[in-house]
Amino acid sequence: MRVTSSLITILISMLTITSCSTQAAYKVSSELTAPYYTDADNQAKDDKDLQNKLKSLYKTQIPGNAIDITAYSGEVLLVGQVPSSSDKTRAAAIAKQIPYVKSVDNYLTINANKPVLNSNSSLASKAMARIKSQSDIDAQYVRVNAVDGVVYIMGSNLGNLTALNKAINGIYAMEGVTQVVNLVKPGDKDYTESDVYVD
Numbered sequence: 001m002r003v004t005s006s007l008i009t010i011l012i013s014m015l016t017i018t019s020c021s022t023q024a025a026y027k028v029s030s031e032l033t034a035p036y037y038t039d040a041d042n043q044a045k046d047d048k049d050l051q052n053k054l055k056s057l058y059k060t061q062i063p064g065n066a067i068d069i070t071a072y073s074g075e076v077l078l079v080g081q082v083p084s085s086s087d088k089t090r091a092a093a094i095a096k097q098i099p100y101v102k103s104v105d106n107y108l109t110i111n112a113n114k115p116v117l118n119s120n121s122s123l124a125s126k127a128m129a130r131i132k133s134q135s136d137i138d139a140q141y142v143r144v145n146a147v148d149g150v151v152y153i154m155g156s157n158l159g160n161l162t163a164l165n166k167a168i169n170g171i172y173a174m175e176g177v178t179q180v181v182n183l184v185k186p187g188d189k190d191y192t193e194s195d196v197y198v199d
Helices: 002-019 038-062 085-096 121-130 159-170
Strands: 066-072 075-082 103-110 142-147 150-155 179-182
Touching: 002 121, 038 066, 038 085, 038 150, 066 150, 075 085, 075 121, 085 103, 103 150, 121 142, 121 150, 121 159, 150 159
Parallel strands: 075 103, 150 179
Antiparallel strands: 066 075, 142 150
């Protein structure tokens, strides 16, 4: 009987231990358990943050502007209109003062009367679709903007540059396109079809 009561005591102890709560006494930050982000996701967020920062700076420092900002990996594209040539110069200087800005492509035009931004998101979307139709291009590393019939293409490490040139030729043929500005900076992952060797 003594063995039985000892055995019952052990079993009760085991049941008590296994029924304990497993809830932690502390909480883990949701930032540590957030969904996994790729390098491209992080880059897109950084680019958007940079665009918003510049937009805010231009609103206060260049009143009456009609500037559209596109950023990609520290490269900044400025398109649209400003009231004067000094405003155009100032817009580039403001962007260059931000530490992580590598370069500024300033395509702003002057309109002393009332600057207007004639951006065309539909044209930009069609141009991006043309780029995506090329199977050897990683479109997540491409940014496209369209203003006043001019299509601007930015990016790096997007893959086959020969395929990009084919897409650009197709973009030129699109209705409403007057010019294509290729601002793609070749990166380590970029290549042309002549770079591919066949044994």
